[in-house]
Amino acid sequence: MPGFLVFILSLSLLVIASLSYLILGAAADSRSQDSHRRRQIAIDAFATVLFAESDDVTKAFHVKERFERDTLIEVVSSLPIHMGDDGRKRLRSIIETPRTDRTFSRQVSARRWSRRVDAARLSGLIGSPADRAALLRDDHFAVRGVALAALSPQQVGEHADDVAAALLDPEPSVRAIAAGVLPSGGGACTMPLSAILAATSIDRRAALLAAAHITDRTLLGVLHLHARCDHPENRVLAANALAHQSPAEAESILLEMLRDPDSAVRVAAIAGLSRIGGVASLVPLRGLLDDPSWTVRTAAEKALTVIGPAGSMLLRQQNRKRAELPPSGSSGRAGIPAPVHRQLQVKP
Template sequence: MTSFEVFVIAWVGVALLAVGYLASGPFGHFGRRRRARFDRVLDDLAVLLFEHDDEASLAAARIAHAPPKLLIEAVQSLALQLSGQPVDRMRRLFRSSGLERRVMRLAIDRRWRRRVQAAQLHYLVRHPEFDRRALLHDPHPLVRLRACESLTTDQTADHLADLMMRLDDVEHPVRESAQRVLLAAGPVAVPAVAEALSAGGERGRSALVVAAHLSDTTLLPMLSEYVDHEDPFVRGLVATAFGSSPPADAVGPLRLLLVDRDASVREAALGALARLGAHDVVPDVMARLADPEWAVRRAAAQVLTELGPAGMLALRLQLRHEDRYARDMARQTLDAAAAHGAAGIVPGPVGHVELEEFRQLESVVAGARS
C-alpha cells in the first residue's frame, strides 16, 4: 500500500465520521419528536389526574389512543410524585385501561428493566393475585430498590418483614431505601425496628439508623444497650437517637457519650445536646471546648450558641479561659454569631437577660469552672 493510499483511507475515515456526526443531528431530531409525543401524553395524564371531571374525561379519551409502551413510561415518570386523590384516579385508570395486567406481566418478565418498571408502579396495582413480595426480593438490586421506594405508607405495614430483610441487603442503596421507607412509616415500623435491633449484626446496625431518627421513646432502652458498642459509628447513631428523646431520659447517656474515646461520637453527642436544648448541660459542653480534637471544640462552641442565653453566657466566660484555643474558639464563635444577627446578645452586657436568670446561669457556669 502506498503512502498516498494510506492517507486517502485515513481521511476518508475522518470524512465518514464527520458525516455520521452531522447526520446524528437529524436522527436526534426523531428522538425529540418522540419526546414531544411523550410530553403530550404526560400533559394528558396530568390533566386526567389533577383537573375537573370534564377535562379529565377528554384527556382520558386522548390517552386511550396512546401506545401502551409510551403510556406506561409516562405513568412511570409520574409515579413517584403522586399522593392522595391522584393516586386513586391513577389506580382507576390502571384498572380500566388494562395497565394493571400489563404491570403484573412486567413483574414476572425475565428482563430486569421490565421488572424495574413494574417495581416502580406496583403500588398502583390492587389485584389480589399480584405478588408484590417477589419484587421486594427480586435478584436484581434496582428492582428491589424501586420496589422498596414505591411502597406507600399503608402498604408498608403489610411488608414490614420484607423491609426488615432489605435492611441488610448486599446493596447499599437498597438498605438505605428500606431505612427511608421504615422511617416514613413512623410508629408502625417501631416493632419491626425493635426486632431488627435485637437481631444484631448488619441488620441491627442498619436498623439503628432508622431508630436513631424515629424519635420513639420505646426504643430508648434498646438503644441504651448500644452505648458501649465497639463500633464508633453505632455509638454515634445512639447519640443522634438520644437527641430526639425527652431530655430527662437522654441527658445521662449523652453525658457518657460526651467523654467517649472516639471524637466523632463526642461530636454526635454535642449535636444531640444542641437539639435537646437543655440548659443544665452547659457545663458539660463547656468542658468540651478544651477537647483534644479540634472538630469537637468547634462543635462545642457551636452548640453553646444554640443553647440560648446560658450558652452565650458560657461562651463569653470562656473568653477568659486559660486554654488559648478554647478562648479563641469562643471568640470566633461569638464573632460569627454576631455576624449572623445575634448582636443583641453578644457584645453588650447581659441587659436583655433577666437578672434572676443571669444569676442562675452564673452559678451554673461558676460551678462548672470550679
C-alpha cells in the same frame, strides 16, 4: 462510452443516497414528533393527577401506550412531591386498564429482571399485596430497590416487615432506599425496626439512619444498646438518632456519650444535646471546652451558644479564664509583671 456509464452510475448512487437521506430524515422526524406527542400526553395526565377538580376531567385521559405510561410513572417518581391518596387514585384511574393489569401480572413473574423492574414501578398503584411482597423479595437488587421506592406511606406500613428486612439487604443502594422509605410507615414500622436494631453488628447502619427519622420511646432501649457497642460508626449514628427522641430520656444517654473515647462520637453527642437544649448539659459541655480534640472544642462552643444565654455566659467565663492564664513557659519566673488587665489599681 465507458466514461458516460461511470457518470450515469455515479449520478444514480447520488440520487439513491439523497433519497435515503430524505426518507431516513422524515422517519426520524416522525418518530420525534410521535415521541413528543406521547410525552405531552403523559405530562398532561400528570397535571391532571395533581390539579384535577373533578372525576370527569380524570376520565378524559386514557394512557394506553407503554411509552406514555412509563413516562408518566417516571415523571411522578422523579419529582420531590407527595401526591396523597387522592392523587394516587387519579393516577391509578388513568393508568389502570384490563390490558395493563394483564401486563403487570405477566411482568411480576417474568424471567427477565428488566421486565420485573417495569412491574415494580407500577406496584405502588396496581397489583395485590402479594405481588408487592414478591417484588420486595425479588432476587435482583434493582427490582427490590424500585419496588421499595414505589410504595406509598400506607403500603410501607402494610409491608413493614419486608421494608425493615431491606435494611439488611446485601446491596447498599437498596439499604439506602429502605432507610429513606421506612419512616413514612409510622408506628407500624417501629417494632420491626427495633427487632433489626436488637443486634449491634456493623451492618445496622441503615437501620440507625432510619431511626433518626422516627420519634418513638420504644427505640430508646436499642439505641442505648448501640450507644455502647464496639463500632464507632454505629455509636455516631445512635447519637444522631437519640437527638430526635424524647428529650427527657435521650439526654441522659447523650451525656454518657460525652465520655466516649472517639472524638467523632463526642461531637455527635454534643450536636444531639444542642438540639435538645437541656440545662443539665451546660456544665458537661463547659468541661469539653478543654478537650484535646479541636473538633470537640469547636462543637462544644457552638452548642453552648445555641442552648441559650446560660450557655453563652459559661462560654464567656471560659474565654475570660483563658485570657487570664500566663503565657506558656512564663510561670515561676521572677521579675515579670502581671498583665495589664490584672494589675490592681490601688487608690492612695
